Amino acid sequence: MFKQGEIKTIYWIDQLESHKLETLFKNDDVISVAPCINHQNNIISTQKLETNLYLFKNAYIHPRSSHFIYGPQHDLMMERVTGANLAYCNYATGYLRFHNQTHAMIKNQFRCNKQDAHYNTLYLGGNGVTNYYHWLIEVAPKLLLITPNLLKKYKIKYLILDHTIQQLPSFQEILKLFLKQQQLSIEVIYRNKNEISIVNNLFYINHRNNFVYNSQIKLSSHEFSYVCPQLINKVRDVCLGQANKIVKNRTYPEKIFLARKPESVRTYNQDEILAYFLQQGFTAVYLEDYCFLEQVLLFNHAKFIIGPTGAAWSNLIFCQTATQALSWLPVQISEFSVFSTLAHIVQCDMQFILAHPQDPLNAHSNYNVKLDHISQLYADMLNQN
Template sequence: MTDIRRSLTKRLMERTQEATIVARFAKNAINAVGYAIFDIKNLDLQAVQRLPAVYPGSKSEVARPVPLGGSKELHVSDLPPVEPLVFNNLQAQSGSSVFRHHSSAFVGSEIYEHLDRVRMDNEYETCIVQGDRVALKCLGVTKIDKGICAFGQGSSNWYHWIAEYLPTVLLSQHLPSAYAGYPLLVPEAALTVPSFKDTLDLCRGGRDVVPMKEAQLYEIAELLYLPPQVSGPFNVRAGYWPEPKDYTQNIDLMHELRNLILNALGVQRTGDEPKKVFLARPPGTRSYNQDEIITAAKQRGFEPVRLEKLSFKEQVQLMHNADFVVGPTGAAFTNTLFMHAHSKSLIWALQEYSGSCFFSNLAHVCGSEMTYCFLNSGTPISDSFEAFRASYHLPVDTFCHHIDTLLDEEREE
């Protein structure tokens, strides 16, 4: 029934652009199936108060993925000082970057400036966009008195949590003393998943935390919002694929985050094995001929490891100690952030993601050399939702050519 309502709402949204009487009928019909229409506005321009900067101006450094034999392509731009924004009576879900306020839907500049490309959907909320308006599901509301926004689209995803939301948690330590009693509003996973909680505790500086359920809509009487310093599209619209222009990465803040975690955990390089790590994963989405590839990797001295079976500190220690890491694109490569400066990695991904800078950005932060191998999907794909589930085949000879070339280069050095 839910899919039927979504499909009907999508068709009705298209009719809201027609003549007045048709548009009025369409709007009433949308309300009847449990959705409401909101005007999309730039969140950054709607604050009731802007606080003094808590972090100086910096540079955004975005690194495009480098294929074998390619050259590094770095996109650098200026970032303004980080000025916290204060909002009153915004409604939000922890897994969404869309804030509701009366008849408006506020989204940050990183989304607003790419509305033609970026999708705002999450697992619990389908955002049906038509022009500068969006239809959102009507939900019951739970009240929160005050808090600091450390949630948004993808905040329960390991990559997005570490790279995009943890920097915000870190910045909250720089807020004026008047906001010392404001808790961090975080996705429930930040307290229930051990690795998430470990990272939260390392960066929150003792600040209180309030968990938010993803399927629940909350109204926050006073919300403190720190403009994101690292961002990238969680999903893009059909016909589009991620490009470097979709990303921002505050390089100074990411260095600060990396160093804080390494120092807090007391992680240092040792002579312990393994020095060559294969990031294996259990069967599931994006399945591929992993057994064949692992066999070839083992012949070259690589040890298969399942990072999800390790504690966060064990993950960081393993990655920081490794000289060479290989594996398919996925959450495990988030820990690239903790590799040492002279390490190398090989990652394979669908060719549609040749402009997806998630992990290449993290490699740039730590100074590791990351090489990509791009592949074709086993089935036709038209958008990032389909790509996330798509299976593929990595030819063994292709893998061997890539890995042998990189290992030969390492020996020559």
């Protein structure tokens, strides 16, 4: 096992040609679209990205990290958002305590699980894997790049996931749906966040959709993320196809407000804002009360969606063309581009106003939304329709 407090040289996966087995997605465009705030034009960035299947020998993996130690020298592999300035990026998760652009310090405070050692194992985890956005948009879609022939070719028998995926019903729905879609026969192994798995032959797919898990100093930028339109559209088609088969005889409101229950981590003046939009004919929905496929159809039937920024907006990918959406961004993350990018891909008209945080330096600070600002933008959007 590696040593407590050991300093490691970083090997970025986009530079590790020697570990590449084959290309799953060619060097095609991925995009990032800055949010439209107060009618400003979107900034659209594109770059080329290749997605590959890699093999790492004798790997030590933590189920919630997109990096791992491997090989006889205990080298450290890390994955990054290519194009993002590393001075602003913080990828410290799992056993990685902190890092700069070339080196990282690791910690050894986990139980080591050796029972996975002799398996040919696909690792499907990573930074933020227990978050709905990261799971639906970044991690689970990797399954849609895999075929039964690929598993047979490399004798891959097992799939390692964080145990939380087993406990969250919506996450399980997505996992089973994608495995069924690709006709993949593979045994799933769930591992606890407090343990490290040792795998002799670890197969890994770099992210096709990705954004900086945590940033520092500069809290957001459209350069911090990229999304593949082709992969998003495949996720959309698979989920909508299944939802339309299973969920029957239920109607959904055309105007929905994404409401939060009182125990939410980040709060704002929801009562005031919600009361106004209820008067405008919106229905308050709490997505945690819906199963995954019902969420798919809820967004697919909506014509106007309003709510605070958060993982719930991942469901934008299920919207119909020309759906309208209105949200707000605290000033300190005003360039946060994930949901504006998803909206652009499905041709949803999504616009934002700025909210005013209690702590401008904290991305998760409570904040205030000015009713006159949001009501004016809402009226402008209705007039444009």
